[in-house]
Amino acid sequence: MWKEFKAFALKGNVLDLAIGVIIGAAFGKIVTSLVNDLLTPLLGILVGGVNFSELAVKVGEAELKYGSFIQSVVDFLLVAGSIFFVMKLIVRKKKKEEAAVPEAPKVSKEELLLSEIRDVLKDRLK
Structure with a gap:
């Protein structure tokens, strides 16, 4: 059973998915910062702080x-x-x-x- 799990866990697709999730989380932080720290304040200025x-x-x-x-x-x-x-x-x-x-x-x-x-x-x- 350990060999089957190892073969499954180390398949290219699983590793690619894991890397994609990690990079996606990091990219999500960048986008969140862009929205919260730059775009939302600018939008607040444009709409008069509503x-x-x-x-x-x-x-x-x-x-x-x-x-x-x-x-x-x-x-x-x-x-x-x-x-x-x-x-x-x-x-x-x-x-x-x-x-x-x-x-x-x-x-x-x-x-x-x-x-x-x-x-x-x-x-x-x-």
Whole structure:
């Protein structure tokens, strides 16, 4: 049973997943800091310091905190937008790097046919 567990735990897929989770957690901290420390204060300046989480309506004994919901939606949109723009930058950089690597010249059909004829002629002369 130990051998089976070791084989399972050390498979490439499991290790890749573990690395992805660790990097995802670290990336999550970066995005959270970006949103909490940069974007939310800037948004607060733009909307005049309005804090939605304080908004509530009292209905009888119950208090409906619709402001917390609005704040959660705003936070989600900031996080999603941040991730979108960071990933867009990463993809753009990757495309530039891939474009910088020259591709091998494509061989036309005529060149391919001429190469085959040349090889046949070489074989006949041997």
